[in-house]
Amino acid sequence: SAVISQKPSRDICQRGTSLTIQCQVDSQVTMMFWYRQQPGQSLTLIATANQGSEATYESGFVIDKFPISRPNLTFSTLTVSNMSPEDSSIYLCSVKRLVGGSDEQFFGPGTRLTVL
């Protein structure tokens, strides 16, 4: 398995501000992923973060709104910029690891963000 921690676990923010979420993994991984889970909905992939290169964003997500850093193989940050109430969600970090011959994806505990 993988041990993934996220900070903060939750936050309440004002409209127009930015929040940076940190993700720490217990061992080196090539690919890290950031997901959003809006209230009562499923998980949506925001972007894939590879160390040493720019993050790859999914349709509907842009770097200006969700800048991502990946300074090393165990750490990544996601910033939610210029927040609005529509950004209220749980943000989850995820990593992929080979388990028993097949890839398995593990998730952090999530950061619950409320924007007022």
Next chain:
Amino acid sequence: GDSVTQMEGPVTLSEEAFLTINCTYTATGYPSLFWYVQYPGEGLQLLLKATKADDKGSNKGFEATYRKETTSFHLEKGSVQVSDSAVYFCALVDEKLTFGTGTRLTIIP
């Protein structure tokens, strides 16, 4: 593209009832299939997986069989407990992980 269609909830059952949560998928390749569970206030955890046709994944009394002919991966449990109350997500991975919409399950004593 790839997609997962999951039985809509919420689902409410009495303790010791039989559970089925339906899941079907669409994929161009040969994906691996997963069920994830999210307990109240917690993160997402892998419940079980199957990597090829006719594989059966099982964990904590839950089972799901990879049915290629019907493109399905239904989750079953013979006797549910109150502690099984959670949101269950069906998912597949081909190039990336794709989730269903989730099914909220509530078990009443």
